[in-house]
Structure formats: structure tokens, C-alpha cells
Amino acid sequence: MIKRFIIAILALALVGGGIVGFNLFKAKMIAQYFATMKPAPSPVSVTEVVPVRWTPGIEAIGTATAAQGTDIATEASGVVREIRFKSNDVVAKGQVLVQIDDRQERADLAAAQAALDLAEVTLKRARELAQRGVSATTTLDSAEASATEARSNVAKIEAVLTTKQLTAPFDGTIGIPQIEVGQYVTTGTTYATLQDRGHMRADFTLTEQQANQVGPGMPVTVTTEVGDLSLSGTVTGIEPKIDPNSRLVTLRADMPNDGDKLTPGQFVHVRVDLPAEEGVIALPQTVVSSSLYGDSVFVVREETPEGADAAQLIAKQVFVKLGRRSGEKIEITEGLKAGDKVVNAGQNKLTSGAPVVIDNSLSPDAAPAADAAGN
The missing domain is CATH 2.40.30.170 (Efflux pump adaptor protein, beta barrel domain)
Incomplete structure (x- = not known):
């Protein structure tokens, strides 16, 4: 009985040891496989560094x-009789836009014109009498002064009439009327x-x-x-x-x-x-990655890794010094030279030294062309 029990224990130990040994061997082989496995090259697109003509801004x-714009205001007070424009009308310089009631001024003008006519006739008669020597000099002077005063009155009333008729000071587009027909406006009221x-x-x-x-x-x-x-x-x-x-x-x-x-x-x-x-190195701002260690880009270079038989493309992280920005471009003052191939798409999954393969169909600049071809 004891002999059978010992045999069972030995068999159980042998089976358990075999299982443990197999699992250890399996783990070792898997680790060795992944340690020696070469990662597949990551596809990236690149931009070749070429000195360009830089237009800073x-x-x-x-x-x-x-260039010409103003809020037009009334020059005189009175009641609005006519509004001769509509919103967004294109008007010409000198075009009448608003007419304010000017009946009193026109009546005053008619009276002043009549007074001027009388003064002109009186002045003419005084000159004729003065030429004959039958009139005093003071009579002619008084007639000339009266005629001058009458002309001034007419000119004054005509000037007042022009302030009642509001015109466009220059060509342009007029806005929404700010006054209404029949409204009493005071001097300085904006009408458009x-x-x-x-x-x-x-x-x-x-x-x-x-x-x-x-x-x-x-x-x-x-x-x-x-x-x-x-x-x-x-x-x-x-x-x-x-x-x-x-x-x-x-x-x-x-x-x-x-x-x-x-x-x-x-x-x-x-x-x-x-x-x-001239001769400035400028790249899209999207190729630059920023971190606590500084600004960097990934540059694709051809290298032969240790133990490899042939050269392959490797992505190298290069720290750069940035300069001015202009639109979507940024100036690179240090770290790159003409001919370098800078990764412009796919750099978010790269590490320095990772193998890559160039596929410029991934480039952001090629995307619109691809979309157009698809449509």
C-alpha cells in the first residue's frame, strides 16, 4: 500500500514538473522570439529641406x-417735407436727399428780391441824375449802399435755402433713413x-x-x-x-x-x-514637436544597423532652433541643412532609430489630390 502511494506521488511530481518546465521553456522561447524580432518599418511621408524665398510678415x-464715410446730419431745423432716397441707394455727389420745409424762406426771398429790384432802379436813376449834375453826391452814395444791402439780403436768404435742401457730399451708398416725412428736426439731427x-x-x-x-x-x-x-x-x-x-x-x-x-x-x-x-529654411509648423526638452523634428536617414547586411531608412529625432512664423510656415535657424528629409506625416508613432519606409501619399499636401481623384 505504501509502495503504491509513493509511486503515485512520484508520478504526480513528474507530471507537474513537466508542465512547469514546458511553461518555462515556452516563456523563454516567446521572449527570445520578441527580443530578436525586427519591427516592421513604419510608413511616413517626408519633405525635403530646400532653402526658399522667405517673405516675413x-x-x-x-x-x-x-475711404469716404460719414453720418449726414441736417444743417437747419424745420419740418421734413420730402425724403428722396431709399435704403442702400447708390447716390451721386450733389444729389438732393432731403427737403426741409422752406416756404417761409422762399417768401422772404421773394420780398428781398423785390427790394433788390427797387434798389437797383433807384441806383440807376441816381447815377443818371449825378451824371447831369442835378443830384447830390450823398444821394448816389445812399442809393449804392441800399443796393448793396439788398444784394446781401438776397444772398443770405439763398444761403439759408441751401441748408433746407440736403445733398450728398460725395458718391456712395446711403443707409437706412433715420427721419420721417413730417418730422420736425433740429440742427445736427442725423438722417442717414x-x-x-x-x-x-x-x-x-x-x-x-x-x-x-x-x-x-x-x-x-x-x-x-x-x-x-x-x-x-x-x-x-x-x-x-x-x-x-x-x-x-x-x-x-x-x-x-x-x-x-x-x-x-x-x-x-x-x-x-x-x-x-533668400536662402531661408522654412517648413510646415506641423512637422515640429515640442516638449520639455525642446523643439524637434524627425529626419529620415539611410544607415546600416549593427549586424545588418544592408542599409535601411531610419528615423532620427533632431532638435532644432525655431525662428519666425509666417502663416503655416516656421523658420528653422539651427539643426537642419539643405537636403535633409523631414517627416511631415506619421511622426506621432515614431521613436528615434525606428525603421521607416517613405510613402509620400500620406503627405497632407497629397490628400486633396487623392480626394479629387476619388471623386
Whole structure:
């Protein structure tokens, strides 16, 4: 009985040891397999570093205004008799827009004109009598003074009449009427806004350092906030005084408003183009990765790893020094040279030294073309 029990224990130990030994052997072989397994190359797209013509710029925000624009106000008080425009009418310079009641002034003008006619007749008769020597000199002087006064009265009333008839000071688009027929208005009452939208301005501000780089005549590009409109113009004015509160300098750019798409008062982005520079290394900002250790890019290089028979493409992490930004581009001042192949897509899954294979169909620049081909 004891002999059988010992045999069973030995058999059980043998089976258990075999199982444990097999599992240890299996784990060792799996670890050895993964340790010696070469990872498959990661597909990436690259951009070759080529020195380019760099046009640096200064970005700012501003407000669009019309080259000619104002709120038109009444020059005289009275009752509005006629409004000769509608909202958004295109009016010409000198066109009558509003007529204020001028019946009293016209009656005064008729009386003044009659007085002038009488004064002119009296002056003519006095001159004839003076030439015959039958009239005193004082009579002629009095007649001339009366005629001059009568002319002045007529001119004064005619001037008052012009203030009752309101005209457009320049060509432009008129806005919504702010007065109604029959309304009594006082001097200075605004009755509409008039804007010449054919030519626009953009007022914007820069810091003292930025303003020192800008001069009159420099090209500017003005875009709207949604980016659906872009206009080209030039810097036409720089405020000679720095705002003591904000320490900013106000500048103005003028540009044609093709199609009247830009509206006065609209928020705009302004970019001032600085003189171009040659031989600058600039890459898309998306190729640069930033961390606590600095800014870096992945560069694809051909190397022969230790123990390998042939060369292969390897991704190397290279730390770079960044410079100026312009739109989607960023200047690389140190770390890269012409001819380097920088990864522009697929770098998020790379580590330094990882094998790669170049597939430029992954490039962001190739995506629209691929979509177009698919459509």
C-alpha cells in the first residue's frame, strides 16, 4: 500500500514538473522570439529641406472703414417735407436727399428780391441824375449802399435755402433713413449714413518694435475673420504718436474693395509683408514637436544597423532652433541643412532609430489630390 502511494506521488511530481518546465521553456522561447524580432518599418511621408524665398510678415487685427464715410446730419431745423432716397441707394455727389420745409424762406426771398429790384432802379436813376449834375453826391452814395444791402439780403436768404435742401457730399451708398416725412428736426439731427464702399481702409495697431519695421507703401493683405475674402493694399499712414495708454502705434492701409464685399466696421486680419529674404529654411509648423526638452523634428536617414547586411531608412529625432512664423510656415535657424528629409506625416508613432519606409501619399499636401481623384 505504501509502495503504491509513493509511486503515485512520484508520478504526480513528474507530471507537474513537466508542465512547469514546458511553461518555462515556452516563456523563454516567446521572449527570445520578441527580443530578436525586427519591427516592421513604419510608413511616413517626408519633405525635403530646400532653402526658399522667405517673405516675413507682421500679423495684426484691425477695423475696416470706408475711404469716404460719414453720418449726414441736417444743417437747419424745420419740418421734413420730402425724403428722396431709399435704403442702400447708390447716390451721386450733389444729389438732393432731403427737403426741409422752406416756404417761409422762399417768401422772404421773394420780398428781398423785390427790394433788390427797387434798389437797383433807384441806383440807376441816381447815377443818371449825378451824371447831369442835378443830384447830390450823398444821394448816389445812399442809393449804392441800399443796393448793396439788398444784394446781401438776397444772398443770405439763398444761403439759408441751401441748408433746407440736403445733398450728398460725395458718391456712395446711403443707409437706412433715420427721419420721417413730417418730422420736425433740429440742427445736427442725423438722417442717414453715407459710405463710399468702392475703396476701403483698414486701421490697425502694432507694437513699437513692429512699427519700426513698417513704412508707407509696404504691401498688406486684409482678410475677414471667416477667411472668405482677401484684399491687397498698401500702408498709407503711420500715426506719429504712440498711444501712452496701450503703447501701440496706429497704422492705416488702403485697398480697393472689389464687389463691395468688405463692409465698413468689419473686423479684419491684416498682414504686412516685410522685404523678402533668400536662402531661408522654412517648413510646415506641423512637422515640429515640442516638449520639455525642446523643439524637434524627425529626419529620415539611410544607415546600416549593427549586424545588418544592408542599409535601411531610419528615423532620427533632431532638435532644432525655431525662428519666425509666417502663416503655416516656421523658420528653422539651427539643426537642419539643405537636403535633409523631414517627416511631415506619421511622426506621432515614431521613436528615434525606428525603421521607416517613405510613402509620400500620406503627405497632407497629397490628400486633396487623392480626394479629387476619388471623386
